[in-house]
Amino acid sequence: HSQERLFNFAAGPATLPESVLRRAQSELFLWRGSGMSVMEMSHRGKDFKSIIEKAEADLRTLLQIPSDYSVLFLQGGATTQFAAVPLNVCRSAADPVDYILTGSWSDKAFKEAQKYSKPNAIWSGKPEKYTKIPSFSDLQQNPDAKYLHICANETIHGVEYKTYPTPLNPDAVLVADMSSNFCSKPVDVSRFGIIYAGAQKNVGPSGVTIVIIRNDLIGEAQEITPVMLDYKIHADNNSLYNTPPCFGIYMCGLVFEDLLDQGGLAQVEKRNVEKAQILYNAIDRSNGFYRCPVEKSVRSLMNVPFTLEKPELEAEFIKEAAKENMVQLKGHRSVGGMRASIYNAMPLAGVQKLVSFMKDFQAKHA
Ligand code: PLP
Numbered sequence: 001h002s003q004e005r006l007f008n009f010a011a012g013p014a015t016l017p018e019s020v021l022r023r024a025q026s027e028l029f030l031w032r033g034s035g036m037s038v039m040e041m042s043h044r045g046k047d048f049k050s051i052i053e054k055a056e057a058d059l060r061t062l063l064q065i066p067s068d069y070s071v072l073f074l075q076g077g078a079t080t081q082f083a084a085v086p087l088n089v090c091r092s093a094a095d096p097v098d099y100i101l102t103g104s105w106s107d108k109a110f111k112e113a114q115k116y117s118k119p120n121a122i123w124s125g126k127p128e129k130y131t132k133i134p135s136f137s138d139l140q141q142n143p144d145a146k147y148l149h150i151c152a153n154e155t156i157h158g159v160e161y162k163t164y165p166t167p168l169n170p171d172a173v174l175v176a177d178m179s180s181n182f183c184s185k186p187v188d189v190s191r192f193g194i195i196y197a198g199a200q201k202n203v204g205p206s207g208v209t210i211v212i213i214r215n216d217l218i219g220e221a222q223e224i225t226p227v228m229l230d231y232k233i234h235a236d237n238n239s240l241y242n243t244p245p246c247f248g249i250y251m252c253g254l255v256f257e258d259l260l261d262q263g264g265l266a267q268v269e270k271r272n273v274e275k276a277q278i279l280y281n282a283i284d285r286s287n288g289f290y291r292c293p294v295e296k297s298v299r300s301l302m303n304v305p306f307t308l309e310k311p312e313l314e315a316e317f318i319k320e321a322a323k324e325n326m327v328q329l330k331g332h333r334s335v336g337g338m339r340a341s342i343y344n345a346m347p348l349a350g351v352q353k354l355v356s357f358m359k360d361f362q363a364k365h366a
Contacts, residue, residue, distance in 0.1 A: 002325065007350035010328035011155050011303060011341040012180065012201040020254045020345075038250045043243055051246075052239065055253030062256055062265055065189050065212060072211040072231065073239040073249050078105075078179045078198040081209060082112035084229040085175055085194060088221045089146050090117040098122045098145040098172075100165070103130040103154030104334060105177060113149070116222065120145070129335075130157040133298040141168035147193060148174050153181035153300050155201070156332040158292070158339070160300035164191055173217065181302050182210070183259060184344055185269035193217050201302070202343050204252035207245040259344070268344055269301075275342050275351045276301040282355040289362045307337035313365055314338070320361060326354055 008015040031038050034047045041048045056071045065071065074080070086097060097117045099110040101124040113119040120142055123134040141148065148167040153160040160181060167174055173193020182197035189195065194213045200206035211231065219232045227233050233241050239249075259268055280299060283290040283306050292299065292306045308314055314330075317338065321329050331337040342351055 004325070007326045007346070007353060008328055009326065009340045009342070009346070009350075009354070011332070011339065012198070013206050014201050014341055014343050015345045016204070016251075017255065017258050017345045020251070020258050023254055024251060039247045041246065043240055043246050048246055051250050051253055052244070055249055055256055058253065058256035058260055059183075059210070062183060062259055063187060063189055063212070068215050069189060070211075070213050070215055070218065070231075070235045072213065072234045073244055073252075074209045074211055074234060075207060075245055076228070077206070077209055078177055078196055079108070079112075080229065081177070081196040081211065082109040083116060084211075084225075084231070085109075085147070085149065085196070086113045086115075086117035086119070087225040087229055088231050089173070089175070089193070089217055090222060091220065092222060093117055096120060096142050096145050098141050098148045098167075100134065100139070100148070100150050101125060102133055102151055102159050103157035104332075105154055105156070105179070106149070106151035109149060109151065109177060117146070119149075125157075125159070129293065130154065130159060131294045133159055133161055133295075136163075136165040139165060143169050145169055145172050147172050149177075150174065151177040153178065153302055155180040155303050155341075156305075156335060156339075158294050158300040158303045158305040159298045160302070162298060166191075173214065180341075180343075181300070183256075183265060183268070184272055184302055186265045199248060199252050201341070202345070203255045205248050208248035208252055210252070271348065272301045272342070272344065275346065275348055276304065278348075278351050278355055279304050279340060279342065282358055286358070286362055289366065290358060302343055303339060303341045305331055305335065305337060305339045310365070311336075313361075317361060321354070321357055324353070324357055326350070326357065329354075 093116055095117050097119050099119050099121050101107050101121050110119050122139055125132050175194045176192055178195050178197045180201045183202050196211045199208040218235050221230045283292045289309050290306050318330055329338050331339040
């Protein structure tokens with residue numbers, strides 16, 4: 001048991017900015033003269049209304065979201081969006097849609113879409129163990145596809161799009177799962193029809209899912225769509241159709257404010273690039289003691305998977321790191337090895353400490 005905060009390299013739920021946690025702590029009991037905690041407020045009262053409106057306004061500023069897009073604060077995780085996307089964008093389960101499979105998450109999205117559309121996996125990185133993003137000119141897109149779905153950052157495999165493909169069908173839209181790189185860098189929202197993200201990596205606690213959707217895609221959901229998955233219901237009710245995850249939305253709002261205070265997403269990206277470079281350099285310059293399997297040009301700034309030349313040392317690596325207050329470095333059970341998630345809120349000092357530990361560990365075992 002630790003009496004101090006650890007460097008938490010978890011993939012999600014993940015570390016949050018200390019300043020945000022302290023601020024939430026300071027107003028946990030009484031929120032700004034309201035006489036109660038945010039957890040106790042009516043979601044229809046003026047206090048909560050001011051919280052959700054400010055959260056949305058700050059997110060719009062951060063991502064420069066165009067005015068013809070809606071921002072929805074939903075529940076059910078990104079996993080629920082795997083179904084909501086085809087249910088809302090396709091007119092029937094017979095409609096074709098395209099998926100690019102770059103890792104476990106896009107694969108899960110593809111499988112769920114089979115229930116509500118006719119998805120076509122136009123590219124899969126599986127034969128190469130999900131270490132690549134395809135070249136866009138090689139993609140065989142279906143000219144009738146209603147949308148092209150990508151996972152902008154594969155949390156488990158550590159591959160991240162640096163540029164985005166364009167749907168072949170001029171009436172189709174690009175849909176992106178941005179769960180694990182949401183608000184980690186500027187994004188041109190107008191390139192996308194739908195962006196969705198679970199909050200629990202970069203922007204808040206689990207329980208909030210953010211959807212940014214172009215308004216013309218709202219309103220023609222398939223008949224079987226449950227109300228809770230119908231974007232029109234949520235858009236018409238400003239995300240207050242039913243009881244929203246109020247406390248989570250409040251926390252996301254504090255994070256958005258903090259990101260604006262840090263100078264916005266261009267500044268945030270700069271720091272993320274610096275942190276990732278330090279870690280990837282340490283891996284690449286270890287003479288093979290550590291290895292990152294991901295193709296260099298598409299390595300994630302957020303999730304850094306790496307293996308040890310001597311896999312028998314993995315358990316000791318994790319144990320020794322924990323002794324130095326660095327936790328959650330074990331890779332996902334499906335791929336093994338190590339993974340360091342270094343989201344926005346991971347301080348530079350945490351990455352520097354990890355790199356210095358890695359060097360010492362190597363020296364001890366070389
Ligand atoms: N998509 C990506 C890229 C993820 O990293 C995750 C969760 O880790 C999910 C989807 C699933 O999200 P949730 O657990 O919020 O449903």
